[in-house]
Structure formats: C-alpha cells, structure tokens
Amino acid sequence: MTHYEGPELTRQPPTLPPGTREMIAMFHDESCFHANDNDRKACLCDGNITHDARTIIYPGANSKDKWWDTKQLLVQMQKAIDIFNKAHPGKQALFIFDQSSAHASLPDDALKAFDMNKSDGGKQRVQRDTIIPESNPTPEYRGQKQAMTLPNGEQKGLKRTLEERGFNVHGLRAKCLPVCPIDSENCCMARLLSQQDDFKNQPSMLETLIHAAGHEVIFLPKFHCELNPIEMYWGWCKYRYRQADKKSFQQAKEAAELYLNACPVEVIRRFVNCSWRFMSAYRRGLTGRAAEWAVRKQKGHRAVSGLVMLAIESLVHH
Numbered sequence: 001m002t003h004y005e006g007p008e009l010t011r012q013p014p015t016l017p018p019g020t021r022e023m024i025a026m027f028h029d030e031s032c033f034h035a036n037d038n039d040r041k042a043c044l045c046d047g048n049i050t051h052d053a054r055t056i057i058y059p060g061a062n063s064k065d066k067w068w069d070t071k072q073l074l075v076q077m078q079k080a081i082d083i084f085n086k087a088h089p090g091k092q093a094l095f096i097f098d099q100s101s102a103h104a105s106l107p108d109d110a111l112k113a114f115d116m117n118k119s120d121g122g123k124q125r126v127q128r129d130t131i132i133p134e135s136n137p138t139p140e141y142r143g144q145k146q147a148m149t150l151p152n153g154e155q156k157g158l159k160r161t162l163e164e165r166g167f168n169v170h171g172l173r174a175k176c177l178p179v180c181p182i183d184s185e186n187c188c189m190a191r192l193l194s195q196q197d198d199f200k201n202q203p204s205m206l207e208t209l210i211h212a213a214g215h216e217v218i219f220l221p222k223f224h225c226e227l228n229p230i231e232m233y234w235g236w237c238k239y240r241y242r243q244a245d246k247k248s249f250q251q252a253k254e255a256a257e258l259y260l261n262a263c264p265v266e267v268i269r270r271f272v273n274c275s276w277r278f279m280s281a282y283r284r285g286l287t288g289r290a291a292e293w294a295v296r297k298q299k300g301h302r303a304v305s306g307l308v309m310l311a312i313e314s315l316v317h318h
Contacts, residue, residue, distance in 0.1 A: 001025060004269045021092040028097050029230035030068060033241060033256045053080035070105040074209055081213045093215040099222045104204050111202060113193035118174035121154040133197035138166025158189040226278045229271035236263050
C-alpha cells in the first residue's frame with residue numbers, strides 16, 4: 001500500500017513480490033449536514049474522475065428520497081467499484097467501513113435459525129441450501145450439501161435440519177422464551193443451529209459484492225471514529241459549511257456540495273496518516289490519552305515510532 005511520509009508527504013510506494021497487486025485503501029462513511037437536513041454519502045477517490053460515487057439524498061416528510069438503506073448502499077458500491085477499476089487498473093481496493101446494520105445486511109434467503117419453526121412447513125421464510133461445515137461434530141456429514149427445503153417446496157424445520165447433521169435433539173426445546181441465556185450455545189434448537197459455522201459466519205451482501213469484484217473489505221471496530229479519516233474530512237467540510245451564508249434550502253445544498261469538493265488532497269492524506277497513527281498506537285498497546293499523545297507527538301508520520309514508546313515508558317516509570 002502506498003503511503004505518504006513526513007511533513008512534505010513524500011510518496012512511498014510499496015515493494016511487492018511478482019504477481020502481487022498493490023492495495024489501495026478506500027474509506028466509506030455517512031454524514032448529515034443538518035442545516036435543512038442535507039444528507040451526504042461519499043466514497044473518496046484521489047484524482048479527477050468523470051464519474052462520482054458520492055450519493056446525495058434529501059430524506060424527510062416532504063421528499064421522495066428514502067432514508068439510506070442497504071439497497072442504495074449496494075448501488076453506490078457498484079459505482080465505486082467501477083470507478084476504482086477504471087482509475088486504478090491492475091490494483092486491488094481495500095474498502096473500509098464502520099459498523100452499521102446496512103453494512104451487515106444479509107440476503108433475503110440467508111440462513112437464520114431463529115426464523116425457523118421446530119417442524120417442517122408452516123409460516124416460515126424459505127432459506128437457501130447450504131454445505132454442512134467442516135466443524136460439524138459428526139465427521140461423516142462434513143462437506144455434504146444440505147437442502148433447506150423438502151421436495152414438496154416446504155421449508156425444513158429446526159429438528160430435521162439438526163438431525164440431518166447428526167445432532168440428537170430429543171427433549172430439546174425449539175426456542176427459549178423470552179431470550180436465550182447469554183453464555184449458552186445449546187439451550188435450544190435455534191441457538192444450537194445458529195452457532196454452526198455456515199449460519200454464524202455468513203458474508204453480508206456488501207461483502208459478497210466486493211469479493212465478487214476481486215477486492216477486499218474490512219470493518220472498523222465500534223466506537224472508534226478516529227480510525228476513519230473521513231470523520232476528519234466531515235469536520236473540515238462542516239466547519240466551512242457553517243460559516244457560509246445560507247438563506248434558503250437551495251443555498252444550503254449548494255454550500256454543502258461546494259465544501260464537500262473543496263478539501264485538498266494533501267489535507268485528506270494528512271487525515272489518513274492521522275488514522276494510521278492511531279492504528280499504530282493501538283497495535284503497540286497504547287490506549288486513551290497515551291494513544292492521543294503518541295499520535296500528536298508523531299505528527300507528520302503515519303506510524304508511532306519506538307522512540308515515542310520509550311518516551312511513554314519513561315514518563316510512566318517516573
């Protein structure tokens with residue numbers, strides 16, 4: 001991955017073995033411009049492009065725009081992938097998202113044990129077929145295809161699905177009421193089935209789309225906005241947006257878009273380096289104020305050095 005080092009942001013391209021594609025980080029985030037409820041979604045890409053992955057919506061009681069959802073996200077991401085492939089041929093994107101329900105949404109036919117009945121048929125959602133995972137306790141069933149519907153089209157129930165995997169569910173209730181105990185893995189049929197790898201580790205629709213295009217995706221930990229440089233970009237844009245004179249909704253929209261496009265690439269690279277420094281500090285075991293101090297001390301770099309760690313140790317021991 002190319003980095004930009006030092007006060008002058010000197011470009012440092014990676015040294016890659018033959019056949020390895022360079023990876024480029026692509027951060028994603030959402031933000032609301034609250035003056036007249038402007039909502040902005042953006043994937044940022046360096047350079048001048050003729051296509052735009054930014055999605056602008058105006059949701060509200062008097063608008064036809066829907067609130068941001070998974071369907072809109074997937075359309076936006078397909079645009080972002082197409083733009084990346086044209087802007088960076090032969091390279092691989094690493095799309096970086098925060099934690100949200102839209103990012104983790106599963107397809108309509110996803111495997112969900114708690115949506116199933118105890119017995120076959122009845123009112124339950126039809127789910128896709130699966131492959132019994134290699135972690136299945138009964139070895140002879142591992143790797144076998146398991147149909148989730150019967151020949152007559154009925155959805156299988158929990159009992160049959162588990163028994164086809166070799167589980168003995170005699171005397172086990174279908175579901176706990178009102179909820180399952182926190183630490184239990186086999187308190188009921190639904191909990192037991194939900195803990196199986198093919199149910200537990202399903203890729204989201206977002207992950208499936210990105211991986212199918214040959215790119216990678218990761219999700220930032222919750223409550224760590226400092227790891228996403230777009231959060232700093234939002235702050236830069238909104239500070240200037242608030243200073244603008246806006247007497248109408250149209251002027252507010254124009255001002256928001258003006259400042260979304262105004263942030264210099266050099267400033268964005270400094271935001272990215274700041275996030276890299278926080279990641280470096282956390283990898284070295286720093287937290288809280290110590291991490292913040294190290295990030296400020298190493299301003300102009302993308303990683304926390306050993307000298308800074310020695311300085312922290314010296315302060316602690318004194």
